[in-house]
Amino acid sequence: ALPSKVRIVEVGPRDGLQNEKNFVSTAVKVELIGRLQEAGLRHIETTSFVSPKWVPQMADNAAVMAGIVRRDDVVYSVLVPNMKGYEAALPTKPGEVEVFGSASEAFSQKNINCSIAESIERFAPVVEAALAAGIRVRGAISCALGCPYEGEIAAEKVTYVARLMKDIGVQHVGIADTIGVGTPRKARKALEAALAVYDIGDVSGHFHDTYGQALANIYAALELGISQFDASVAGLGGCPYAKGATGNVATENVVYLLDGLGIETGVDLDALVDAGAFISRHLGRTNGSNVANAILAK
Numbered sequence: 001a002l003p004s005k006v007r008i009v010e011v012g013p014r015d016g017l018q019n020e021k022n023f024v025s026t027a028v029k030v031e032l033i034g035r036l037q038e039a040g041l042r043h044i045e046t047t048s049f050v051s052p053k054w055v056p057q058m059a060d061n062a063a064v065m066a067g068i069v070r071r072d073d074v075v076y077s078v079l080v081p082n083m084k085g086y087e088a089a090l091p092t093k094p095g096e097v098e099v100f101g102s103a104s105e106a107f108s109q110k111n112i113n114c115s116i117a118e119s120i121e122r123f124a125p126v127v128e129a130a131l132a133a134g135i136r137v138r139g140a141i142s143c144a145l146g147c148p149y150e151g152e153i154a155a156e157k158v159t160y161v162a163r164l165m166k167d168i169g170v171q172h173v174g175i176a177d178t179i180g181v182g183t184p185r186k187a188r189k190a191l192e193a194a195l196a197v198y199d200i201g202d203v204s205g206h207f208h209d210t211y212g213q214a215l216a217n218i219y220a221a222l223e224l225g226i227s228q229f230d231a232s233v234a235g236l237g238g239c240p241y242a243k244g245a246t247g248n249v250a251t252e253n254v255v256y257l258l259d260g261l262g263i264e265t266g267v268d269l270d271a272l273v274d275a276g277a278f279i280s281r282h283l284g285r286t287n288g289s290n291v292a293n294a295i296l297a298k
């Protein structure tokens with residue numbers, strides 16, 4: 001049976017915006033986050049504490065964290081690659097920190113400038129400090145379904161990285177299809193590879209929609225019993241270190257699918273569509289969610 005409830009992690013403010021060339025003002029980011037939580041999202045990837053030279057769009061991380069109007073029932077999650085990022089993030093009171101590794105050595109080098117083994121050494125003190133401070137820790141495993149540099153990625157590599165993350169205390173892993181190449185059988189294999197290490201409630205799916213397969217992959221994950229997914233309002237996003245990768249699966253599309261399946265998300269689709277229209281307007285982009293476009297055309 002499919003899960004009766006799904007937790008959607010809204011990654012638009014981070015994954016969605018990080019790739020935007022023109023700087024999006026802090027006020028717009030803050031308003032987007034406000035609208036997303038008003039729409040019922042309860043877990044929001046808010047920003048990242050990475051090098052502003054590498055990702056200039058996230059340079060206002062602390063200002064965004066200071067500007068948002070917080071709700072007690074929302075988890076504000078931030079990406080942190082190392083202790084420097086953690087030390088900058090801590091005073092901004094994140095509810096969760098997310099370390100991000102890769103199942104591909106080549107992508108690890110391009111994205112965070114170190115090997116998989118080195119990345120785990122950088123994450124370990126972050127995880128230890130966060131857990132001691134009572135902050136949740138999530139890990140992302142990029143390129144779990146394929147790599148822009150290495151091509152096919154063996155499921156064993158996913159298990160390998162999941163095991164390394166588990167050993168340093170990471171509580172949850174997100175299986176990421178960074179370049180959106182996966183199809184349902186591959187998605188299932190990658191998720192099962194993580195499930196060899198983590199419990200079913202501690203694995204989520206992060207599917208970019210480059211090849212239009214993300215909803216099919218989510219359905220395959222639901223069939224496995226996975227009940228947490230990352231998604232990006234209006235389908236915003238991409239990774240600066242994965243050329244041609246488009247956005248995450250649009251949150252509107254995920255909510256429409258789950259509504260149709262009778263799976264509870266707590267998200268109000270109309271309010272979410274408004275939030276997606278707001279940010280698309282600001283970016284001067286056509287909305288990347290076909291569900292949103294269909295609703296807006298009514």
Ligand code: HMG
Nearest residue numbers: 049050051054081084085111112113140142143176178239
């Ligand atoms: P590095 O050059 O190896 O780090 O970068 P370093 O420790 O040698 O430091 C070099 C410089 O960066 C120094 O500054 C540090 O102070 C500074 P300088 O002396 O040159 O002026 N620095 C920092 N500044 C701010 N915050 C920090 C930080 N750390 C060092 N935390 C590093 C390593 C990871 C920092 C760099 O490679 C980086 O920032 N990469 C960006 C990675 C990124 O944000 N990628 C996109 C997010 S991941 C993603 O999108 C995938 C995901 O969505 C899942 C999926 O779809 O696959 C999660």
Ligand code: MG
Nearest residue numbers: 015176178239
């Ligand atoms: Mg991503």
